[in-house]
Amino acid sequence: MPELSAxxxxxxxxxxxxxxGGVYNNYLALDVLLRDTYRxxxxxxxxxxxxxxxGPHPARSVERLRESAVRCMAGNYDVSVGNxxxxxxxxxTDPRDNHYAQISYDYTLDGxxxxxxxxxxxxxxxxxxxxxxxxxxxxxxxxxxxxxxxxESTTPAAYIHHLCELYQVDLIVNTHTGIAFERRLxxxxxxxxxxxxxxxxxxxxxxxxxxxxxxxxxxxxxxxVALEYDHARLAAEMEGEGLPxxxxxxxxxxxxxxxxxxxxxxxxxxxxx
Amino acid sequence: MAAPLLPxxxxxxxxxxxxxxxxxxxxxxxxxxxxxxxxxxAMMTRAQVQVAISDAERLGCRAYYYTGGEPFLHPEILDxxxxxxxxxxxxxxxxxxxxxxxxxxxxxxxxxxADYSLDLRVSLDGLSAAANDPIxxxxxxxxxxxxxxxxxxxxxxxSLALTLVDPAGASPEGRTAMLGFLRxxxxxxxxxxxxxxxxxxxxxxxxGRYGPEARLAAEDLDDEAPWQLGCGTSRMVTANGVYxxxxxxxxxxxxxxxxxxxxxxxxxxxxxACFTCWxxxxxxxx
Ligand code: SF4
Ligand code: SF4
Ligand SMILES: [Fe+2]
Numbered sequence: 412m413p414e415l416s417a418x419x420x421x422x423x424x425x426x427x428x429x430x431x432g433g434v435y436n437n438y439l440a441l442d443v444l445l446r447d448t449y450r451x452x453x454x455x456x457x458x459x460x461x462x463x464x465x466g467p468h469p470a471r472s473v474e475r476l477r478e479s480a481v482r483c484m485a486g487n488y489d490v491s492v493g494n495x496x497x498x499x500x501x502x503x504t505d506p507r508d509n510h511y512a513q514i515s516y517d518y519t520l521d522g523x524x525x526x527x528x529x530x531x532x533x534x535x536x537x538x539x540x541x542x543x544x545x546x547x548x549x550x551x552x553x554x555x556x557x558x559x560x561x562x563e564s565t566t567p568a569a570y571i572h573h574l575c576e577l578y579q580v581d582l583i584v585n586t587h588t589g590i591a592f593e594r595r596l597x598x599x600x601x602x603x604x605x606x607x608x609x610x611x612x613x614x615x616x617x618x619x620x621x622x623x624x625x626x627x628x629x630x631x632x633x634x635x636v637a638l639e640y641d642h643a644r645l646a647a648e649m650e651g652e653g654l655p656x657x658x659x660x661x662x663x664x665x666x667x668x669x670x671x672x673x674x675x676x677x678x679x680x681x682x683x684x
Numbered sequence: 685m686a687a688p689l690l691p692x693x694x695x696x697x698x699x700x701x702x703x704x705x706x707x708x709x710x711x712x713x714x715x716x717x718x719x720x721x722x723x724x725x726a727m728m729t730r731a732q733v734q735v736a737i738s739d740a741e742r743l744g745c746r747a748y749y750y751t752g753g754e755p756f757l758h759p760e761i762l763d764x765x766x767x768x769x770x771x772x773x774x775x776x777x778x779x780x781x782x783x784x785x786x787x788x789x790x791x792x793x794x795x796x797x798a799d800y801s802l803d804l805r806v807s808l809d810g811l812s813a814a815a816n817d818p819i820x821x822x823x824x825x826x827x828x829x830x831x832x833x834x835x836x837x838x839x840x841x842x843s844l845a846l847t848l849v850d851p852a853g854a855s856p857e858g859r860t861a862m863l864g865f866l867r868x869x870x871x872x873x874x875x876x877x878x879x880x881x882x883x884x885x886x887x888x889x890x891x892g893r894y895g896p897e898a899r900l901a902a903e904d905l906d907d908e909a910p911w912q913l914g915c916g917t918s919r920m921v922t923a924n925g926v927y928x929x930x931x932x933x934x935x936x937x938x939x940x941x942x943x944x945x946x947x948x949x950x951x952x953x954x955x956x957a958c959f960t961c962w963x964x965x966x967x968x969x970x
Binding site for chain 2: 680
């Protein structure tokens with residue numbers, strides 16, 4: 412079991428924390444998120460990684476995160492960009508997916524300054540915290556692997572139980588797949604995947620999602636929040652930057668058009684392609 | 685030279701040889717030499733399957749694979765599917781020939797009702813009867829494509845498993861042809877699983893045994909090896925016990941005992957087939 416970073420503590424009769432992942436260069440959604448979490452009284456805001464990829468103007472998202480009070484973690488994308496690796500390490504299997512992934516990775520790496528890369532490379536890859544009496548572990552993919560996909564239809568209760576036991580936590584919060592879900596065990600422990608704010612969740616909607624975690628009377632419960640942002644502007648800027656039309660279509664329609672081979676059968680069937 | 689030891693990480697997936705070595709056909713490349721009269725590994729009873737699944741569940745398993753032989757020969761296959769899907773995502777490896785309209789409808793119903801994904805992986809070895817049937821047998825192409833159509837009509841999109849008896853199949857053109865083939869059968873979201881031939885079992889007679897170069901050394905492996913090779917994160921259960929992987933069930937030394945708990949140990953990659961897994965970057969999982 413890898414060593415855990417210093418714990419953070421949240422106490423009080425009522426605490427609200429905001430958790431989000433996958434900015435994917437969508438600085439417009441990030442702006443909306445920062446206002447929304449403030450308006451909803453989030454005492455802490457946590458970003459679970461993957462600043463880059465997919466969208467336009469990589470520096471804008473990094474700058475916003477650095478200037479904000481958001482507690483940031485590294486995703487596989489940030490480890491790759493931070494260390495100027497050859498690819499994003501997303502773990503795609505289809506050559507066509509890797510082709511598109513490489514276009515946005517090269518674009519992101521190109522638009523990231525050395526100072527930004529140093530900042531990305533220094534981000535933690537896990538955070539443990541106490542929220543009331545609950546021990547919560549934040550990771551990007553899974554506690555085992557930064558780029559492990561935990562989808563709803565392929566992450567059974569038995570596996571979540573195993574992870575909670577192994578890492579001695581009550582709740583695991585992750586992202587990386589881009590589709591949010593929550594699975595609780597009978598004893599109240601569980602896993603929350605917060606989805607991504609960078610692109611819609613392959614559901615035909617143009618909004619993006621994050622999660623609020625409420626501590627109330629000692630109990631933890633979550634709330635999923637849909638964010639509206641200026642998707643038309645994002646799509647136009649992506650076109651202006653010469654990013655793949657397939658990516659732009661996802662922003663305009665809410666359906667994923669690439670990187671579909673990694674989707675489990677259930678999640679794939681819920682999409683259009 | 686001692687064979688490298690592969691660490692065992694965690695039981696991510698459990699394979700179950702539900703019908704043993706019993707298959708309705710006898711492919712010429714079958715690396716476990718299955719067939720209509722082959723009983724080296726017996727069919728598993730439903731009770732055996734349930735014990736294996738509940739053991740695996742306690743160990744934190746995250747996916748189940750039913751294989752054979754041909755799983756749809758099992759008289760209680762639908763009950764077994766319920767048992768698997770109650771615990772986690774389930775993959776069924778089949779030649780598709782026994783998928784009737786009724787079975788397809790039952791599968792679709794279960795797929796829609798379960799919490800977890802149900803995946804059908806249908807095997808073929810060529811995109812025409814002329815390419816497929818010399819390996820798999822007269823009439824198999826027709827029966828398998830009929831099975832795929834029935835699944836699609838019921839609302840299930842199977843993936844296609846294709847053994848690369850012709851290595852050219854792995855080229856971009858080969859992939860495109862396979863995806864087009866599936867689309868023509870009505871599969872809107874086609875997926876492929878390409879399998880290198882393992883020159884053991886019946887395949888050894890067809891394409892020749894491995895030569896002396898087919899040996900792994902410790903320095904061949906890196907930190908990713910246990911994540912990548914199937915045997916770093918899965919085990920195979922048959923009526924005869926627990927084995928390192930679905931490929932080696934006819935090697936007595938690959939048997940790791942009766943129960944799962946004691947089988948989650950490092951294993952020596954001492955088999956010729958290991959060379960193919962490593963060289964091809966292959967793992968049996970989806
Ligand atoms: S390869 Fe599969 S379908 Fe062919 S004989 Fe072996 S088990 Fe049966
Ligand atoms: S044949 Fe492949 S899966 Fe089986 S033990 Fe060897 S390397 Fe592992
Ligand atoms: Fe990621």
